[in-house]
Amino acid sequence: MELRTRAVHVVNEPLGDGSRPLSVPLVQSSAFAFDSAEELAAAMAGPDGRYVYGRRGNPTVRSLEQTLAGLEGGAGAIAFASGMGAISGVLLALLRPGDRVIAQRCLYGGTFSVLSDLAERYGIEVVYVSGDDVAAFEEAAVHPAARVLVLETIANPTGQVADLPGLLAAARRLGVTSVVDNSLASPVLCRPLELGADVVVHSATKYLAGHSDVLAGAAVFANDGLRRRVWPRTVELGACADPFAAWLVLRGIPTLPLRMREHCANAAALAELLRVHPRVTAVHYPWQPSHPSYDHARKVLSGGGGLLSFELDGGRAAGRALVERVRIGRLALSLGGVETLLTHPASTSHRELDGAALAEAGIAPGLVRMSVGIEAVDDLWADLEQALA
DSSP: OOHHHHHHSOOOOOOSSSOOOSSOOOOOOSBOOOSOHHHHHHHTTSTTSSOOBTTTOOHHHHHHHHHHHHHHTOSEEEEESSHHHHHHHHHHHHOOTTOEEEEESSOOHHHHHHHHHHHHHHOOEEEEEOTTOHHHHHHHHSSTTEEEEEEESBOTTTOOBOOHHHHHHHHHHHTOEEEEEOTTTHHHHOOGGGGTOSEEEEETTTTTTOSSOOOOEEEEESSHHHHHHHHHHHHHHTOBOOHHHHHHHHHHGGGHHHHHHHHHHHHHHHHHHHHTOTTEEEEEOTTSTTSTTHHHHHHHOSSOOSEEEEEETTHHHHHHHHHHHOSSSEEOSOOSSSSOEEEOGGGTTTTTOOHHHHHHTTOOTTEEEEEOOSSOHHHHHHHHHHHHO
16 A cells, blocks of 8 residues: 555554444553463563563553654654654664774754764764765775664755665675654655665654654664664663653654645745845755756655755844744754744754854754745745745
8 A cells, every 4th residue: 555545544453342433542541451470470571472561562552663663664663752762762872882884974953962972981983984884884884893874864954865775785795774863754755674684763743743742752773673672771761652652753753745745836836936036145955956966866766845044145133033033933952743834953053163163063054944835825925034034
């Protein structure tokens, strides 16, 4: 079946009496009772047994895990309390002191912080390479301590799209476990496991849930052995997903393909209009031929995504003024919801960086990040026009 059909028909276990609820039941229980100590002990053996305790498994959470594994084409999944919980849980399970991580240079700030902390605390060596330089990765990976490659499908906020086919093939050949953050693309636009990734992580808070009302994350695995290796760390860290959070993500998934279609269409239209506006000096959107990642984007994505950024000729003051003057778009840090959100990184998320540090991160002082929602695109453009004026 096509993905949009599978998204509607999320995994939902029958009740046992021959009937099946249309909506996945919310099982808001922290523990489960048994008739014998032997049954309870047997249930604690692994991630797929009977339910024992909420940190080890829950029926609603398992429905989400099985649904996401199906959408990404994986052997199994683990649901986490947040996207950062998924990233941290996977890296802590895969790495040991002295290991080497090769990471895409243009990386989400939270992931960068985790890698920096691992380097400081445990002597993990982190080598950063360009997301489109396979040779640089191979040079860094030909090392006895090389263990993990960390990539993103679409980087935030520059829109860089990594050379996933080339990098993942090289990682597989060199025995390096690859982890790809697919939050900004979702399985609608890209399924990295089909391109050779070992693990795909998501901030399910973003497009998967899509309504700015839940914190959740997930990791999907190409093989079940890897999932079983990571699962005990999830239990130990306590980073498991809450049943209600899992239920909210499951509620959002059936409309994911429809929402992504509108996100992509609106973002592409606004990117083109912004490109020719006299106050805008640059637009960063991977579906535009002028973007450095355009060729990679066309190979690995089925759409440009809902995130774009653009630079204003007035620098920091202009960027800050614009995000304060929009009326439909909201000034907020998250992304991937049905509503349009804008941020000015130089005065918010990256406010502590000076001009040189901003330039090194690829963030111009006047850059504005826009998570494009599903509103009418004419209304969004009118809002931007009045703010730009």
